[in-house]
Amino acid sequence: MSTATFRIWRGDAQGGEFREYPAEVSEGMVVLDALLQIQARHANDLACRWNCKAGKCGSCSAEVNGIPRLMCMTRLSQIPLDQPVTIEPLKAFPVVRDLATDLSWNYRVKKKIKPFKPRPPDAADGTWRMAQEDVDRVQEFRKCIECFLCQDVCHVLREHHQHEKFIGPRFLVYTAALEMHPLDTEDRLPELKQAHGVGLCNITKCCTKVCPEDITITDNAIIPLKERVVDEFYDPLGWLAKQARNALKR
Amino acid sequence: MPDYETVEHDVLIIGSGGAGLRAAIEASAAGVSVGMVSKCLLGKAHTVMAEGGIAAALANVDDRDNWKVHFADTMRGGQYVNNWRMAELHAKEAPDRVRELEAWGAVFDRTPDGRILQRNFGGHKYPRLAHVGDRTGLELIRTLQDRGVHRGIDVHMEVCVIELLQDGGRVIGAFGYDRERGKFRIFHAKAVVLATGGVGKAYKITSNSWDCTGDGHALAYHAGAALIDMEYLQFHPTGMVWPPSVCGMLVTEGVRGEGGILTNKDGKRFMFDHIPDNYKAQTADNEEEGWRYTQGDKKARRPPDLLTRDHIARCIVREIKEGRGSPHGGVFLDISWIKQRISNAEEHIRRKLPSMYHQFKQLGDVDITREAMEVGPTTHYIMGGVKVDADTEMSTMPGLFAAGECAAGINGANRLGGNSLSDIIVFGKRAGEFAAKFAKGNKAGQINAAQVEEAAQRALEPFSRNVTAGAGFEGPYQVQFDLQEMMQNLVGIVRREDEILRALDGLQRLNARAQRVGVTGHRQFNPGWHTALDLRSLLTVSEAIARAALERKESRGAQFRDDFPNKDTALGRESVVIRKGANGSMQVNREPLPEMPEHLKQVIDEMK
Known part of the structure; x- marks a missing residue:
């Protein structure tokens, strides 16, 4: 059994440092295995979040050698072990302790997005009819496990700290899932344009690259939302048509 | 008593998986104030891992399906020691609970005519599981979470409860600490719902998350409530x-x-x-x-x-x-x-x-x-847990309710796949409804400062034991690993009296070691400390499983005794009940199962 060295960031909101720990490496191990081994043997109080260790809950997000990843789905065989493996907390959020960051901003943002509002049921028994083809794209967005890796890698949040003006890729995907839900009747375009800042995304697709669920965040969610906002607010023909519709309603 | 932060709720829900969320939504809809304590971040609870689907006799794929078939399947799968009333309510109410999820935004896979698709699963006679690929649990928890956050529920994330507070035999709140800051918090409530899930982390090989440490089972037991069916542990x-x-x-x-x-x-x-x-x-x-x-x-x-x-x-x-x-x-x-x-x-x-x-x-x-x-x-899953009233989900202690995996009865000696997601929404709803009703009909109780202080002292003791000094103290992880290894080897799929007795001996030694566990560092987000505190729950549920397995001298469902490989008809009419005795030791008794009414016996006969 070989050993590898892990360079783990230890500290809190006041600051911290990297510390090196050894871990025994066995077949099939993932980064989280190494971390839990170090926690049990060398650093009982090493703070990190994890739950399912199966890539389903999205709790063990961290930066492994500088790349945002789920530690439970990152095999040691995928990374070079001849040099220390660096593990750091997510950069887009304030550190609580060691690898645990304060993610509460994400929960506050979600609360601000208007909830699902279905059309009246299609059948007398209170149920709806939807074709599989019509729910496919929403199901893609609903695969999201809220690991917030996309939020972490997004430079609007990570480097420019625009947390007050931009809801980030995760919540654009969430909005898209609601907006494209075949039953939904709510209109979220005005806030998408203003408070939620869809225009701040400049389509670098970093979020899509780190998504552990392979959601095509930029192409399938964000760009269509941008198009809807453009159609609603900037399309002169659309604007005229809307005025005419409103006039007729009056 | 030091000035601990105290929060007041009409209904306090402990656990943030499907059962807890569904209870919170229902209690909130009844117009009471609701607090929900979550050991992890919201949306990360073990429900998220459920894969195959939710069992409900919607009859979308096979129109021969109905509640009676589902009821009979559930009873057959549970070897007829299920609480018949829970199995009946579950089969009857699951379809409405699933349709309700769709009304709240869940997007299930579809049939060719656009309805909710259902798939085959073990022990279900017809295709019955509403599903979303193999990530149904994620769909369920996210739908309930998103529904819940807009209903004014106070969520206490990353808070762990270590004691239920009592006033004259009634549960009136809970005491815990927040993981992030390590500070204690008192929850003062008129009714408390346990929805803490399972116990898988008592075993080495498990599908369960780190947080499935049997907290609800242990909290209820230490408060004086009865546990039943603890010998029935499902190995997937x-x-x-x-x-x-x-x-x-x-x-x-x-x-x-x-x-x-x-x-x-x-x-x-x-x-x-x-x-x-x-x-x-x-x-x-x-x-x-x-x-x-x-x-x-x-x-x-x-x-x-x-x-x-x-x-x-x-x-x-x-x-x-x-x-x-x-x-x-x-x-x-x-x-x-x-x-x-x-x-x-x-x-x-x-x-x-x-x-x-x-x-x-x-x-x-x-x-x-x-x-x-x-x-x-x-x-994978424990069928046993807190004994509850089938209709209201109240435990044997007033003011304490339980729903989902930490409650017992619906599944008998073996749970069918897909029946847990339906269980948590059917009985989660009922627990929320009746906890709210209880809260409306009862005044808040008096917090016992001595009880709080004792729990706080117990929780802080590990910090006073210096593990690095070689003074006979050890860290918490090795104790947890040794427990998991022992339960896996001695109280696993195939059980024998001599092995269970060895496990009970081993548990005594592990309990003694747990009393000498020390932690390093400080109280802020300290997993070593959290692991030390979880040991109490793990040791309690392990002992309950071992004692119940020893008591049931027969093989039935998930309980397989190598030394008693057959069913015993007389034992099949009784549940094994675990209670904390007056001297603090674990008491094991047998109590008769409730008698099934004729009309349900007929349903079972018709479906044979």
């Missing part, structure tokens, strides 16, 4: 066995529902050799018929690969023991073979079982569209 037949790092990770029964087959090293489908008598009439006796069943042929009977979990787990253990296992100590589960039957098999597998495809590819270097998986049993 198909967990990953290789590589070691993922050993125990769940492989959904949906694989077999979609046509996957179990084979041994000789390529033989061994399940055909062992069909129990009470399932013979409804089980295919040849491979061809089994395949037709998985493809929706209503005239075909289900293949033996879809028998109940307790039975399949034992058959797999036998294959391995008798030398017919796979290279890494499991058996084979093969879905790739369906390419012999359907044209676009690879795409079909990736579409119906995306998480399984990804999990094996990423973690096991196995492409399930091309080769067989290696699988073996993994500790």
Whole structure:
């Protein structure tokens, strides 16, 4: 059994440092295995979040050698072990302790997005009819496990700290899932344009690259939302048509 | 008493999985103030891992299905020791609870005519599981979470409860600490709902998350409530066995529902050799018929690969023991073979079982569209738990309710796949409804400062033990590992009196070690400290499992006694009840099961 060295960031909101720990490496191990081994043997109080260790809950997000990843789905065989493996907390959020960051901003943002509002049921028994083809794209967005890796890698949040003006890729995907839900009747375009800042995304697709669920965040969610906002607010023909519709309603 | 932060709620819910969220939504809808304590971040609870689906007799795929068939299937699967009233309510109310999820935004897979699609699962006579690929739990928890956050529920994230507070035999709140800052918090409530899930972390090989440490079971027990059925612990037949790092990770029964087959090293489908008598009439006796069943042929009977979990787990253990296992100590589960039957098999597998495809590819270097998986049993679910009233979910203590995996009754001696997601929404709703009602009818109780102080002192003791000084103290992790190893070896799938007695001896020693566990560092987000505090729950539920398993001198459902391999009719009319005795030791009793009314007996007879 070989050993590898892990360079783990230890500290809190006041600051911290990297510390090196050894871990025994066995077949099939993932980064989280190494971390839990170090926690049990060398650093009982090493703070990190994890739950399912199966890539389903999205709790063990961290930066492994500088790349945002789920530690439970990152095999040691995928990374070079001849040099220390660096593990750091997510950069887009304030550190609580060691690898645990304060993610509460994400929960506050979600609360601000208007909830699902279905059309009246299609059948007398209170149920709806939807074709599989019509729910496919929403199901893609609903695969999201809220690991917030996309939020972490997004430079609007990570480097420019625009947390007050931009809801980030995760919540654009969430909005898209609601907006494209075949039953939904709510209109979220005005806030998408203003408070939620869809225009701040400049389509670098970093979020899509780190998504552990392979959601095509930029192409399938964000760009269509941008198009809807453009159609609603900037399309002169659309604007005229809307005025005419409103006039007729009056 | 130091000035601990105190929060007031009418109803306090402990646990943020499906049962807790559904209870919170219902209590909030009843107009009371609701607080929910979550050991982890919201949306990360173990419900998120449920894969195959939610069992509900919607009859969208097979119109012969109805609540009576679901009821009879659940009772048969539970070996008729289920609480009949819970099984009845569950079968009747599950369809409404599923349709309600759709009204709240859940997007299930669809039938060709646009309704909720249902799939086959073990022990269910007809295709009954509403599902979203193999990530149904995620869909359920996210739908409830998103519904809940708009209803004014106060969520206390990353808070762990260590004691239920009492006033004159009634539960009036809870005491815990927040993981992030390490500070204590008092929750003062008129009613408390336990929805803390399972106990899998008492075992080495488990499909459960780190937080499934049996907190609700232990809190209820230490408060004086009764636990029942603790001997019934489900080992899911198909967990990953290789590589070691993922050993125990769940492989959904949906694989077999979609046509996957179990084979041994000789390529033989061994399940055909062992069909129990009470399932013979409804089980295919040849491979061809089994395949037709998985493809929706209503005239075909289900293949033996879809028998109940307790039975399949034992058959797999036998294959391995008798030398017919796979290279890494499991058996084979093969879905790739369906390419012999359907044209676009690879795409079909990736579409119906995306998480399984990804999990094996990423973690096991196995492409399930091309080769067989290696699988073996993994500790999955406890049927036993807090004894509750079937209609209201109130425990034997006033003001204390329980729902979901930490409550007992609905599943009897063995749970059918898909019945847990329906259980948590059916009984989560009821617990929320009746807890709110209780809160409206009762004044807040008086907090006992001495009880709070004692719990706080107990929680802080590990900091006073210096583990580095070599003074006979040790860290918490090794104690946890040794417990898991021992329970796995001595109170596992196949049990014997001498082994259980050894486990009880071992538990005494582990309890003594737990009293001498020390932690390093400070109180802020300190996993060592949290692990030390979780030991109390783990040791309590382990003892309850061992004592109940010892008491039941028969084999029934998930309880298999090598020394008593048959059913005992008299024991089949009793539950094993665990209570904390006046001297603090664990008391084991047997109590008669409630008598099933005639009309339900008839339903069971009709479905035989």
